[in-house]
Amino acid sequence: MSLNAMQLKHVAHLSRIALDEAKIPALLHDLNAILAFAEQLQDPKLDALTPMAHPLDQSQPLRADEVTEENNRTALQQGAPAVERGLFLVPKVIE
Amino acid sequence: MVSYHLNTLTQLRAGLDSRAFSARELTVHFLNRIAVHDGALNSFITQTPEQALQAADLADKRLAAGESGSLLGIPYAHKDIFCTAGVRTTCASKMLGNWVAPYDATVHHKLNAAGAVLLGKTNMDEFAMGSSNENSAFGAVKNPWDHAAVPGGSSGGSAAAVAARLVPIATGTDTGGSIRQPAAYCGITGIKPTYGRVSRFGMIAYASSLDQGGVLGVSAADCAVMLQVMAGHDARDSTSAPVPVPDYAAQLAQPMAGLRIGVPRQWFTQGLAVSVAARIDDALLELEALGATRVAIDLPDAALALAAYYLIAPAEASSNLSRFDGVRFGHRCDHPRDLNDLYERSRSEGFGAEVQRRILIGTYALSAGYYDAFYVRAQRARRQIAAHFAAAFAHCDVIAGPVAPTVAFDLGAHSADPATMYLEDIYTIPVNLAGLPGMSIPVGFAGGRPVGMQLIGPAFSESRLLAVAHQYQQHTDWHQHMPAAYREDVL
Numbered sequence: 001m002s003l004n005a006m007q008l009k010h011v012a013h014l015s016r017i018a019l020d021e022a023k024i025p026a027l028l029h030d031l032n033a034i035l036a037f038a039e040q041l042q043d044p045k046l047d048a049l050t051p052m053a054h055p056l057d058q059s060q061p062l063r064a065d066e067v068t069e070e071n072n073r074t075a076l077q078q079g080a081p082a083v084e085r086g087l088f089l090v091p092k093v094i095e
Numbered sequence: 096m097v098s099y100h101l102n103t104l105t106q107l108r109a110g111l112d113s114r115a116f117s118a119r120e121l122t123v124h125f126l127n128r129i130a131v132h133d134g135a136l137n138s139f140i141t142q143t144p145e146q147a148l149q150a151a152d153l154a155d156k157r158l159a160a161g162e163s164g165s166l167l168g169i170p171y172a173h174k175d176i177f178c179t180a181g182v183r184t185t186c187a188s189k190m191l192g193n194w195v196a197p198y199d200a201t202v203h204h205k206l207n208a209a210g211a212v213l214l215g216k217t218n219m220d221e222f223a224m225g226s227s228n229e230n231s232a233f234g235a236v237k238n239p240w241d242h243a244a245v246p247g248g249s250s251g252g253s254a255a256a257v258a259a260r261l262v263p264i265a266t267g268t269d270t271g272g273s274i275r276q277p278a279a280y281c282g283i284t285g286i287k288p289t290y291g292r293v294s295r296f297g298m299i300a301y302a303s304s305l306d307q308g309g310v311l312g313v314s315a316a317d318c319a320v321m322l323q324v325m326a327g328h329d330a331r332d333s334t335s336a337p338v339p340v341p342d343y344a345a346q347l348a349q350p351m352a353g354l355r356i357g358v359p360r361q362w363f364t365q366g367l368a369v370s371v372a373a374r375i376d377d378a379l380l381e382l383e384a385l386g387a388t389r390v391a392i393d394l395p396d397a398a399l400a401l402a403a404y405y406l407i408a409p410a411e412a413s414s415n416l417s418r419f420d421g422v423r424f425g426h427r428c429d430h431p432r433d434l435n436d437l438y439e440r441s442r443s444e445g446f447g448a449e450v451q452r453r454i455l456i457g458t459y460a461l462s463a464g465y466y467d468a469f470y471v472r473a474q475r476a477r478r479q480i481a482a483h484f485a486a487a488f489a490h491c492d493v494i495a496g497p498v499a500p501t502v503a504f505d506l507g508a509h510s511a512d513p514a515t516m517y518l519e520d521i522y523t524i525p526v527n528l529a530g531l532p533g534m535s536i537p538v539g540f541a542g543g544r545p546v547g548m549q550l551i552g553p554a555f556s557e558s559r560l561l562a563v564a565h566q567y568q569q570h571t572d573w574h575q576h577m578p579a580a581y582r583e584d585v586l
Contacts, residue, residue, distance in 0.1 A: 003459065015413065015458040016420070017451055018439035027452070033514035034456055037402040041472035051474030052481060054304060054334070055290045055530025056554060061333055075197040081427035088422050091431050 002032040098584050099124045100260035104169060104317040107263060111158060111168045118158065118168030122151035122212050125170045129214060129261045131585040135242065138256040140175045140233045142215040143182055150212045157210055165320045165344075167210035172265040174253050175216035176223060177308075178297040179203050182213075186299050187221045187231040190425045190445030200297025201329045202266060202308055209324045214262055217252030221447045222416065223273055223301045225249050226519040229510050230449040237506070238281060239578045240544055244503040247277030253311045254281040259581040264312040264321050268298060270305045271404055272498070272523025275535040278311050279498035279547020282537045284564065284574055285311045286318045289554045290530035291336030293322075294329035302411035303334070305404075305527045314574050315536065315564035319343035322557065341558045349562035352386035357491030359394035362522055368501045370541035375497055378538040378548050378567065382495070385566055392487040392494065396479060400525040403476035405517055406460045406469050407528075412450075413457030419445060452513060481529040484551075493563055494551040497522050498535045502544035522549060532557045536564045537573040545576075 003011070005024055008031070012019045019027070073086055082089035099107065099121055110116050126144050133139050147170070154168035178184050178196035185191045199207065206213070220230040228236040228251025236251045238244040239259040246255040250267030254277035257265050267274040269287035278285025286309050293308040300306060308325065312318040323343050329335040358379065363372055379389055421427040421441025428444050431437035443451065460469035487494060499519055509516040526533040531554060535547040552560045568574050 007459075008455070011455050011459045011462065014462060015454050016417075016435070016438040016442055017446070017454060018436075018443040020443075027455075030452060030513050031456060031459075033512075034405055034452070034517070035459075036514070037398070037405055037517075038469060038473075040399045040402040041406070041469070041476055043399070046472060046475040046479060049475040049478040051471050052478040053474060055477075055481065055528065056336070058291070058334065058336070061337075063330070072197065078197060079194045079424040081421060081425070090422055091433050091437055093434050 002035055003028060100128060100263070103314060104263060104320050107169055108165065112163055118151040118154035118212060119148065121168065122147050122170050122214070125214055125262055127585050132259055132261055132581060135237065136239060136255050136259060137234050137236050138218055138252040138259070138261065139172070139215045140185055140187060140218050140252070141183055143213055146182065147212050147214050154210045154212060164209050166206065166324055168212060169264070170212045170214050170262055171206065171321070172214050172217050172253060172256055172262040173203065174219055174250050174265065174267050176219060176268055176299045177203050177266060178299070179213070179216070182216065184216065184299070185233070186223070187219045187233055188445065188447065188450070189232040190419050192232065192426065194425055196297070198297060201294035201331060202298065202325050205324055211324070217256055217265060219252055220249035221450050222299070222412070223249040223268055223270055224412070224449050224453055226272065226276055226516055227509065228252065228277070229506065230447055232447060235506060238503050239581055240282060241503070243505050244544060245280065245506050247280035247503060249273040250311060251277045254278055254283060254285070257281070257283050257311050257313065258578065260577060264310065264317055266308060266325070267311045268306055268308050269527065270301050270408060271527050272520045274309045274311060275498050275523050275533055275547070275549060276519065278535040280503035280545065282545030282573070282576060283311055283313060284315050284318055284534070284536050285309065286322060286534045286557065286560065287526070287532060288322065288326065288557050289336065289532045291334055292532070292555065292557065293325050294332045294335050296329055296331040300415040302408040303415060304411060305408060314568050315534070315561045316344070316347060319347060319561045338555055343558050343561055346558040347562050347565040349559065350386070351382065351563065351566050354387040354493070354563065355390050355491040356382060356387050357390050357392035357487050357494040359487070359494060359496050360391055361393065361395055361397060362496040366500050366521070367497055368541065371497055371501060371546050374539040374541060374546040375495070375548050379495060381571060382563070382567060385570065390491045392490055394483050394487060394525065396483060397521050397525065399476050400480045400528055401517065401521055403473040403480065403528060404520070404524040406456070406473040407477065409453040409457030410460045410470050411457070413454045413461065416450070416454055421445070449513065477528045480525050484525070484529045484531060488553050493559060496549050498547040498549040499523070502541050502546055526551050530554060532560055534560045534564055536567060537576070539573055
């Protein structure tokens with residue numbers, strides 16, 4: 001189960017990471033060395049086990065549907081790269 | 096000149112309470128040590144001397160008003176992964192290079208309320224991904240025992256700062272060994288509590304089902320004091336455990352007689368350096384002399400655990416790090432052509448190589464057609480690893496073994512080969528997968544570099560682990576050794 005260059009480009013797009021063409025061979029080498037560990041996971045002794053999502057098998061707690069947070073948009077937008085009149089600025093999306 | 100940096104937290108507490116010295120004097124002492132030594136170590140990303148002096152003065156006022164508290168006026172450092180309103184939180188990433196959180200992490204809130212004095216934010220592997228602290232946008236950290244060696248990671252800055260006594264104690268986080276391994280490499284004591292013991296609110300997420308905050312300090316007794324303040328249920332973290340917190344300091348004297356220490360057969364075979372195995376055997380003999388008995392146990396499937404971790408952690412990371420989009424916070428590329436270009440270039444410029452590798456692996460493991468073969472299989476393996484621990488704890492009270500296969504390696508030794516670097520985590524990762532508490536305590540040296548021994552307990556057995564470590568430290572002095580170059584007072 002190793003990655004080829006075409007799959008890597010697809011995964012990079014899903015990840016929204018721009019790939020430098022020149023670095024693809026080295027990256028493939030590193031990623032496939034990591035994915036080689038995953039061969040272990042095909043061991044049939046795992047077939048009957050229930051997948052474990054939480055280490056203590058805790059379920060998600062429920063709480064009353066109440067407003068607990070105040071509106072602090074100005075503070076939250078302090079760290080944004082581009083903001084105007086309380087709106088995040090991005091390049092034009094619709095032509 | 097008083098060498099406050101050679102004192103335990105208990106001694107510093109007594110000195111503050113008796114007014115032998117003030118919180119300001121203590122703070123100035125450690126700030127001076129940081130100023131003199133950190134240029135070479137690079138253990139801090141951000142130093143906060145002005146805020147520290149204000150906090151120290153406030154602590155002195157509270158002390159003068161008759162208040163007391165275990166950490167009131169005690170200086171400390173945060174791993175730069177805990178959000179602190181008013182002080183930047185970078186996670187050692189260019190992505191968050193100048194980001195200031197609009198709120199405090201629960202851990203920070205608690206330490207602030209306790210009157211602890213923050214001296215700064217420590218260096219780390221970017222987004223806590225790494226085992227050497229070489230993956231930092233702010234440069235590598237050096238090991239105070241040997242500047243040619245790595246301090247370990249990802250909490251490498253906290254470990255180096257404590258080892259050099261630039262701070263008495265520091266916070267850290269541990270997703271796959273990130274408290275225990277740097278504690279071992281730097282010859283200090285570290286505790287990663289049970290998953291859910293310490294709130295993750297405001298602790299920037301790497302792998303949410305594995306991440307856990309904890310402490311790096313000089314001794315188990317010191318760690319007990321700090322953990323006491325940090326631990327407890329937090330309604331703002333939905334994975335926080337609603338389990339009462341015992342009085343850790345009061346339980347440090349738990350007797351060792353009859354304690355069964357499980358020693359995993361599979362961890363002392365090929366792959367473990369002989370000199371590391373020998374130091375751990377010495378420590379086990381010491382614990383036996385104190386009344387404990389050694390029991391051979393089985394913890395098989397270490398390679399399976401490694402495989403599961405290096406799919407689960409990247410999978411969760413790829414999801415957590417999708418929030419960094421160049422729009423809402425953090426780095427944005429110049430002159431984006433369109434929205435997709437903005438996302439892709441902001442992320443590839445903002446994230447370092449290791450973070451990008453893990454995002455790519457994680458995205459692949461979660462993508463259509465591969466989810467069952469990778470992610471679900473890894474979660475099944477996780478169940479297997481947890482079952483091995485449960486079986487082992489039927490025969491023992493705590494497990495003891497190595498933290499890492501070797502002592503600290505040289506800077507640059509593994510940085511060209513990420514898969515080899517991952518093997519560093521073979522003894523620490525299973526503990527995170529099972530959500531168990533683990534510690535590292537110093538047990539000697541090999542080739543001039545410190546050796547750590549790992550202690551692992553059942554869920555929520557922190558007080559037992561701290562007690563075992565404390566009893567060991569009452570009868571040995573490895574935890575008091577410090578690198579000679581950092582012993583003297585600075586002027």
